[in-house]
Each structure stands twice: as C-alpha cells, then as structure tokens.
Amino acid sequence: MDIFVGSLPFKLKEKELKELFEKFGEVTSAKIVKSKSTRQNKGFGFVDMPNEEEVRKAIFELNGFEIMGRNLEVSISEKKDKSKAKTTKAPKLNSQGKLFVKEGYRPFKGNDKRGNR
DNA sequence: GCTGAGCGG
Numbered sequence: 082m083d084i085f086v087g088s089l090p091f092k093l094k095e096k097e098l099k100e101l102f103e104k105f106g107e108v109t110s111a112k113i114v115k116s117k118s119t120r121q122n123k124g125f126g127f128v129d130m131p132n133e134e135e136v137r138k139a140i141f142e143l144n145g146f147e148i149m150g151r152n153l154e155v156s157i158s159e160k161k162d163k164s165k166a167k168t169t170k171a172p173k174l175n176s177q178g179k180l181f182v183k184e185g186y187r188p189f190k191g192n193d194k195r196g197n198r
Numbered sequence: 199g200c201t202g203a204g205c206g207g
Contacts, residue, residue: 085205114206124202151202160205 082136083158087125089113090149095126102128105142106135127158 086098099111113126130136136157144155 083206087204088202091201112206114204121199121201123204123206125204125206127206156205158205 082130082133083160084128084130084136084140085125085156085158086128086143087154087156088151089122089124089126089153090151091122091124092149093122098126098128101143101146101148102130102139105139106130106132125154 084102089098093113095111095113098113099108102108102111107130109129109131111126111128114123115121116123128139130139140155140157143153146153146155
C-alpha cells in the first residue's frame with residue numbers, strides 16, 4: 082500500500098520517516114521526493130506498507146502528527162494512474178511490442194576514457 | 199540558500 086506523506090519538514094529524512102511509520106507497523110520502504118537537480122526536498126514523500134490495517138492506523142495516527150513544528154499530512158497515495166486499474170498485471174512489452182532489453186545493458190554510456198590500444 | 203502545494207522510480 083502506498084501512502085502519501087505531505088507537510089514533511091525539509092529537515093526530515095527518509096530514515097526518520099520510515100521509523101515514524103515503523104512505530105505503527107511494518108514499513109517496507111520510505112521515500113522522499115526531491116528535485117531533479119538541486120536535490121531540494123519538495124516536502125512530501127511516500128511510505129510503503131504491506132499491512133493495510135497498519136496503514137490505516139499509521140495514517141490515522143500520523144495524519145496531523147506534529148513534528149519539528151509542522152503537522153504531517155498522511156493519506157493514500159494516488160499516483161497518476163494511466164488507466165489500468167483492473168488487475169495487478171502490467172504489460173512488459175514495449176510500445177512496439179518487441180523487447181531487446183538485455184540484462185546489464187547500459188542505456189547510455191560512452192565514457193571510454195580508457196584510450197585502449 | 200530559499201519554500202509549503204504537491205503524488206514518486
């Protein structure tokens with residue numbers, strides 16, 4: 082279950098966030114969204130919890146939890162879903178239907194500073 | 199370096 086956490090203090094860290102949710106239940110992973118380049122904390126993150134009941138409890142308790150002088154906003158994460166919400170199955174094929182993705186293949190590289198030969 | 203709605207990979 083993905084949980085959306087907002088109003089997060091900019092000084093808060095994913096580790097602390099995970100610990101906060103771990104107090105209410107098992108936390109699979111905690112992530113905080115940041116900018117693409119400036120690494121600036123956007124102020125909101127996501128927490129993944131396997132147990133739904135613990136999720137509700139965590140949301141119920143952490144929703145409005147005051148920390149560092151800020152109140153946390155916890156709710157169910159609703160990422161922009163494309164439209165597929167019928168089954169847990171996801172297409173592994175490309176747009177063309179062909180996949181030539183190899184394991185260990187690097188999408189972009191070319192840093193061959195090694196002037197071989 | 200900041201800021202305060204927002205849904206990330």
